[in-house]
Amino acid sequence: xxxxxRDGEQWKKxxxxxxxxxxxxxxxxxTCIIYEQYPEAEILLDFxxxxxxxxxxxxxxxxxxxxxxxxxxxxxxxxxxxxxGGRTMPWIxxxxxxxxxxxxxxxxxxxxxxxxxxxxxxxxxxxxxxRAIMKEENDRIHEIAVLTRDEAYTxxxxxxxxxxxxxxxxxxxxxxxxxxxDTGLSAITDYQEEIILSKIGILISDIAETxxxxxxxxxxxxxxxxxxxxxxxxxxxxKERVTVPVAGNRxxxxxxxxxxxxxxxxxxxxxxxxxxxxQVQPAVEDRQAAGDVETDRGRx
Numbered sequence: 001x002x003x004x005x006r007d008g009e010q011w012k013k014x015x016x017x018x019x020x021x022x023x024x025x026x027x028x029x030x031t032c033i034i035y036e037q038y039p040e041a042e043i044l045l046d047f048x049x050x051x052x053x054x055x056x057x058x059x060x061x062x063x064x065x066x067x068x069x070x071x072x073x074x075x076x077x078x079x080x081x082x083x084x085g086g087r088t089m090p091w092i093x094x095x096x097x098x099x100x101x102x103x104x105x106x107x108x109x110x111x112x113x114x115x116x117x118x119x120x121x122x123x124x125x126x127x128x129x130x131r132a133i134m135k136e137e138n139d140r141i142h143e144i145a146v147l148t149r150d151e152a153y154t155x156x157x158x159x160x161x162x163x164x165x166x167x168x169x170x171x172x173x174x175x176x177x178x179x180x181x182d183t184g185l186s187a188i189t190d191y192q193e194e195i196i197l198s199k200i201g202i203l204i205s206d207i208a209e210t211x212x213x214x215x216x217x218x219x220x221x222x223x224x225x226x227x228x229x230x231x232x233x234x235x236x237x238x239k240e241r242v243t244v245p246v247a248g249n250r251x252x253x254x255x256x257x258x259x260x261x262x263x264x265x266x267x268x269x270x271x272x273x274x275x276x277x278x279q280v281q282p283a284v285e286d287r288q289a290a291g292d293v294e295t296d297r298g299r300x
Contacts, residue, residue, distance in 0.1 A: 001032055005197055008186030015167060015185075017041075018205070019174040021081075021092050024212050028205035029198070030066045034078075037064050043081040043092060050079060055086035093219035095122075095176045102222045107215070119178055123169075126211065130168050133207050134161065140203055147196050163187045164200060168207040175212055 004014040018024055018031050021043035026034065034041055044064065047057055061084075063077025081090070095103055104112035108125035115121045134141060141161055150158040157165070166184035173180045191197050 001194060001197055001201075002192065004032065004035070005188045005192045008182065008188055011167070011188040012170070012182050012185050015171045016174050018208070019171050024171070024175060024205075024209055026066065026205075028201035030068075031205065032201070033066060034064055038080060040082070041080045043090065044078040045090075046076060046078050050084050053090045054088040055081075055084040055090070057084050091223070093216045093223075095178075095215075095219065099219065099222050099226075102225070103215075103218060106218050106221065122176060122178060123173060123180065126169050126172050127165070129211055129214075130165055130172070130207055133210055134165065137203060137207070140199070144196065144199050144203070147193075147199070148191065159187065160191070160200065163191070164204055164207070167200075168204045168211075171204065171208045172211050172215075175208075176215065 004010050014032075014035060017035055017039060018026075020041065023031060023034070023041065023044065026044075034044070041064065045053065047063075050057055057079045061079060063079055065075040066078055067074070068076050100118045104118055104121060108121055111121040111125050112118065115124065141158075141164070144164075145158050145160055148160050150160055163184060170180060170182060170185065191200055
């Protein structure tokens with residue numbers, strides 16, 4: 001723990017590590033343990049969950065020890081995606097150019113309309129959302145403030161509150177792919193005492209997970225909307241598709257050369273057998289995505 005609190009740069013690196021893939025799902029202490037063992041980690045699952053994701057852990061790979069609370073001291077081993085093989089790739093939510101507008105419309109339409117900038121709008125929304133969570137966690141923050149012997153403050157926030165707000169917001173925005181200032185992170189050196197750092201880190205981790213779970217739910221909803229829209233377009237294309245009637249299965253409407261099976265042609269305008277278009281197959285779901293593989297904290 002001391003290494004990540006050595007200075008603002010080390011704390012920043014740790015927060016960026018915690019913002020990778022599904023790592024925000026791990027509690028603070030386990031994130032520290034993972035960071036110490038394998039700082040290159042990106043997406044972590046245990047053996048069984050990788051199997052569900054249709055990937056396999058390569059032979060000889062060494063697992064990363066984590067310590068879920070419910071295992072009462074026993075270790076659970078997880079593996080990074082780089083230690084696995086397989087054709088499928090797990091779906092890990094992200095915000096990109098393709099879904100940013102839908103994300104804004106679902107989560108913070110008013111901020112987006114006001115700012116007309118996704119980057120500014122998500123920053124403003126995130127800070128507001130984090131502040132709301134911190135308000136609910138006032139007892140925990142007060143306990144930390146007592147331990148850190150924070151002086152009286154006039155602007156409504158103690159130094160440790162400002163640090164928690166800045167750190168949690170930084171982690172969340174980096175998980176969303178948003179560049180943001182790291183102002184205030186250097187204050188980590190004021191909280192190097194193990195018990196204080198642990199309480200601060202756990203609270204920051206809890207705030208970030210709560211917020212990012214909300215974001216993940218929205219991203220998943222957008223993904224499902226896109227699938228429904230794609231399926232709808234495919235069905236519409238199927239219905240509108242021009243189909244060449246099959247011999248022996250014709251429905252004649254009484255006019256030579258004109259059939260009501262979907263293909264309408266001028267009399268005498270038959271298509272030679274060799275040039276008949278093959279029936280268009282409906283689009284299928286992308287089988288390179290194995291679904292949402294992010295796990296609850298209870299599983300590591």
